[in-house]
Amino acid sequence: xxxxxxLPGPAKGEPPQEVACRECGLDPICQVLDYAEPESGVPxxxxxxxxxxxxxxxxMAHNQPFHAIYAVKSGSFKxxxxxxxxxxxxxxxxxxxDLIGSDGxxxxxxxxxxRALEESSVCSLEIDALTRVGRSREAIQEALITLxxxxxxxxxxxxxxxxxxxxxxxxxxxxxxxxRRSSLRGLSSQELGLSMSRSDIASYLGLARETVSRILTRFxxxxxxxxxxxxxxVLDSSALERLSALG
Amino acid sequence: xxxxxxLPGPAKGEPPQEVACRECGLDPICQVLDYAEPESGVPxxxxxxxxxxxxxxxxMAHNQPFHAIYAVKSGSFKxxxxxxxxxxxxxxxxxxxDLIGSDGxxxxxxxxxxRALEESSVCSLEIDALTRVGRSREAIQEALITLxxxxxxxxxxxxxxxxxxxxxxxxxxxxxxxxRRSSLRGLSSQELGLSMSRSDIASYLGLARETVSRILTRFxxxxxxxxxxxxxxVLDSSALERLSALG
DNA sequence: GGCTTTTTTTGATCTGTGTCAATTAGTCAC
DNA sequence: GTGACTAATTGACACAGATCAAAAAAAGCC
Numbered sequence: 001x002x003x004x005x006x007l008p009g010p011a012k013g014e015p016p017q018e019v020a021c022r023e024c025g026l027d028p029i030c031q032v033l034d035y036a037e038p039e040s041g042v043p044x045x046x047x048x049x050x051x052x053x054x055x056x057x058x059x060m061a062h063n064q065p066f067h068a069i070y071a072v073k074s075g076s077f078k079x080x081x082x083x084x085x086x087x088x089x090x091x092x093x094x095x096x097x098d099l100i101g102s103d104g105x106x107x108x109x110x111x112x113x114x115r116a117l118e119e120s121s122v123c124s125l126e127i128d129a130l131t132r133v134g135r136s137r138e139a140i141q142e143a144l145i146t147l148x149x150x151x152x153x154x155x156x157x158x159x160x161x162x163x164x165x166x167x168x169x170x171x172x173x174x175x176x177x178x179x180r181r182s183s184l185r186g187l188s189s190q191e192l193g194l195s196m197s198r199s200d201i202a203s204y205l206g207l208a209r210e211t212v213s214r215i216l217t218r219f220x221x222x223x224x225x226x227x228x229x230x231x232x233x234v235l236d237s238s239a240l241e242r243l244s245a246l247g
Numbered sequence: 248x249x250x251x252x253x254l255p256g257p258a259k260g261e262p263p264q265e266v267a268c269r270e271c272g273l274d275p276i277c278q279v280l281d282y283a284e285p286e287s288g289v290p291x292x293x294x295x296x297x298x299x300x301x302x303x304x305x306x307m308a309h310n311q312p313f314h315a316i317y318a319v320k321s322g323s324f325k326x327x328x329x330x331x332x333x334x335x336x337x338x339x340x341x342x343x344x345d346l347i348g349s350d351g352x353x354x355x356x357x358x359x360x361x362r363a364l365e366e367s368s369v370c371s372l373e374i375d376a377l378t379r380v381g382r383s384r385e386a387i388q389e390a391l392i393t394l395x396x397x398x399x400x401x402x403x404x405x406x407x408x409x410x411x412x413x414x415x416x417x418x419x420x421x422x423x424x425x426x427r428r429s430s431l432r433g434l435s436s437q438e439l440g441l442s443m444s445r446s447d448i449a450s451y452l453g454l455a456r457e458t459v460s461r462i463l464t465r466f467x468x469x470x471x472x473x474x475x476x477x478x479x480x481v482l483d484s485s486a487l488e489r490l491s492a493l494g
Numbered sequence: 495g496g497c498t499t500t501t502t503t504t505g506a507t508c509t510g511t512g513t514c515a516a517t518t519a520g521t522c523a524c
Numbered sequence: 525g526t527g528a529c530t531a532a533t534t535g536a537c538a539c540a541g542a543t544c545a546a547a548a549a550a551a552g553c554c
Contacts, residue, residue, distance in 0.1 A: 081407065091407045103403060106396015111403060141388035148395040149353020152402065156350060156358060159406040160328065160338045164453035167511065198532060206411035208512050213533055229520090414541065445502065455542055460503055476550090 018074040018121075019096040023186040025150075026071035026099060026123055028143045046129040049073075050121045059100065059114040059122065066104030068124045069147075072096050075120020076195045079112040090203040093117075093196060095178070097185035102151050105144065117195040162205065165244075170205045171215050172244035175225065179234050192232045265321040265368075266343040270433040272397075273318035273346060273370055275390045293376040296320075297368045306347065306361040306369065313351030315371045316394075319343050322367020323442045325451075326359040337450040340364075340443060342425070344432035349398050352391065364442040409452065412491075417452045418462050419490035422472065426481055441479045 021027055030047065050073050053059060059070060062081060072094050079092040079100075091112055094100050104110045105127070130140055158177070162170055175192075183189035196204075202212045219225045224240055226233040234240065268274055277294065297320050300306060306317060309328060319341050326339040326347075338359055341347050351357045352374070377387055405424070409417055422439075430436035443451075449459045466472045471487055473480040481487070 089407065089411065091403075103396060103399045106393045107400050111400060138384055138388065141385065141392060145388060145391055145395065146353045148392065148399065149350060152350040152395065152399050153354050153358060155399065155402060155406065156338075159402065159409075160336065162406075162410055164336065164450070203411070209531090210513085210533080211511060214511095217533075456501090457503080457543085458541060460501095461541095464503075 019072075019185045019187070023184070024071050024073070024097045024123070025147070026069070026125060028146055029125060029140065030123075046126050048124045048126070050123060053077075053116045053120045053122060055116055055118050055120075057116050059116065060110045060112075062110060062113040064110050066101065066108045066110055067128060068126045069102050069105070070100040070122045070124045072098050072100065073121040073123055076117045076193065077114050077120065078117055078196060078200055079114050081112050088203070090196075090200045093178075093200075093204065095181050095185070096187065098181070099147060099151060102147055105148060117200075118193075161244075167205075167207050167211050168215055168218075169244050170207065171201075171212065171219070172240045174201065174205060175219075175232065175234065176237065176240050176244055178232075179237065189237075190234050192234065194227075194230050194232045266319075266432045266434070270431070271318050271320070271344045271370070272394070273316070273372060275393055276372060276387065277370075293373050295371045295373070297370060300324075300363045300367045300369060302363055302365050302367075304363050306363065307357045307359075309357060309360040311357050313348065313355045313357055314375060315373045316349050316352070317347040317369045317371045319345050319347065320368040320370055323364045323440070324361050324367065325364055325443060325447055326361050328359050335450070337443075337447045340425075340447075340451065342428050342432070343434065345428070346394060346398060349394055352395060364447075365440075408491075414452075414454050414458050415462055415465075416491050417454065418448075418459065418466070419487045421448065421452060422466075422479065422481065423484065423487050423491055425479075426484065436484075437481050439479045439481065441474075441477050 021030060024030075053075070059077060074096055076096075077094040077100065078090050079094070081089050081091050083089060094114070100114055100122070101110055161173055165173065178192050178194075179189045182192055198212050198216075199209050201207075202209045205212070216225070216227060219240075220227055222239075224234075224236045224243075226235055268277060271277075300322070306324060321343055323343075324341040324347065325337050326341070328336050328338050330336060341361070347361055347369070348357055377384075408420060412420065425439050425441075426436045429439055445459045445463075446456050448454075449456045452459070463472070463474060466487075467474055469486075471481075471483045471490075473482055
């Protein structure tokens with residue numbers, strides 16, 4: 001009944017922040033696979049657990065044929081696309097517990113390139129191999145529908161809020177979304193790993209590098225946050241919430 | 248085998264622009280329901296066809312319990328949410344063939360309020376009633392997964408493009424998206440019904456009313472479009488594409 | 495028809511954010 | 525450690541687009 005990805009990882013040196021299975025976005029599906037038929041177990045090749053990915057390494061490439069959905073176990077990733085002028089654009093960040101690639105379920109292709117921002121690990125679910133599982137197809141599909149729906153609701157919220165906000169509001173909302181996701185997955189909501197560069201944040205929020213930098217230092221001077229290396233400490237989340245005007 | 252929504256509507260006075268079933272976003276599901284078991288037909292209460300909705304009328308309300316997915320048959324709708332300061336925000340437009348409400352599948356609540364922008368009609372699919380259908384649950388779920396995936400891919404594209412574009416690019420992209428959707432559904436891609444107000448467009452694109460107005464007249468002066476009443480005629484779509492930098 | 499109300503357009507400022515340029519801090523290789 | 529390279533910060537300036545204000549056009553209404 002216990003799942004390999006839920007067992008403690010090899011804690012050499014500093015142990016990476018890791019989500020527990022019950023906080024993970026893929027868990028609804030893992031449960032269907034694991035729990036329903038304990039004696040037989042899940043056939044090999046369906047679920048790969050805690051695969052390590054090195055910093056800068058690619059998890060999937062834009063337009064590649066879709067074959068698996070991933071869940072971030074530890075570390076972080078960024079999603080990229082390219083516009084006509086071939087300049088890179090960050091379209092999302094993935095933190096522990098987040099799902100990657102679910103929007104390829106219908107299109108059968110990955111809609112972005114995903115790179116690890118640091119030493120990371122993922123669990124992966126091979127979708128094609130799912131048909132070989134003894135488990136009821138119905139239960140699996142049900143779980144997939146739930147996943148897709150959640151992803152959609154999430155992306156919808158982010159979208160609509162970003163568009164009509166100014167730079168300060170966007171950054172406040174961005175920091176809060178990191179904090180919220182972190183706490184949602186059972187990690188600290190104060191101490192956040194800021195593994196992405198200022199340029200990445202700027203690209204994602206549709207701002208200039210310099211603007212991001214300026215506003216972050218402004219936030220720091222007014223004691224809303226504290227920046228050190230690649231760590232961001234939220235000092236006054238209610239002030240950030242007031243700024244972002246999102247609650 | 249023929250479906251009521253596919254039969255010509257009552258064409259009193261000016262007939263509204265209407266999508267054919269085969270161009271409609273709900274068609275994958277209609278097909279599963281209609282074609283697989285022709286003699287028994289679809290139980291009552293699952294699929295309601297061509298329900299008329301008057302201008303300004305509400306199709307669904309934000310946070311209301313989810314019960315059905317709709318497809319626009321004719322006319323158009325806007326989706327609204329409210330921010331903390333209680334001011335209205337347009338988060339989307341729905342044209343003939345578009346699906347409304349699919350993102351409530353997982354959350355079980357509608358995530359926005361939807362109002363008709365003009366005399367319109369919709370087909371609706373009662374999700375709970377689906378379980379009463381003789382049809383295989385698997386086939387229906389498969390179709391739902393496809394729907395969700397398409398919706399997600401769509402919303403993703405719109406999102407990421409809007410955020411880092413300037414006002415002119417946003418408007419060019421907006422007009423092109425109207426044209427593209429219109430032609431995708433088998434309607435004209437030149438002559439577009441602009442049923443929404445300038446304020447609606449501005450809210451959706453995150454701009455000021457005045458900016459939208461100014462840029463539209465600029466487009467008109469440079470002979471990219473032609474505006475008359477609530478009709479927009481695309482004169483030079485390739486120029487718009489160059490502006491929007493989306494291809 | 496004329497009257498009121500709403501929507502759209504146009505003009506005149508003002509401000510936030512992008513751009514360009516220079517400096518400082520951080521990272522990596524050796 | 526030192527040096528080379530990249531990322532982040534800070535400042536000066538310009539411009540796109542918001543805001544304020546008013547006129548023009550369109551839509552409702554009796």
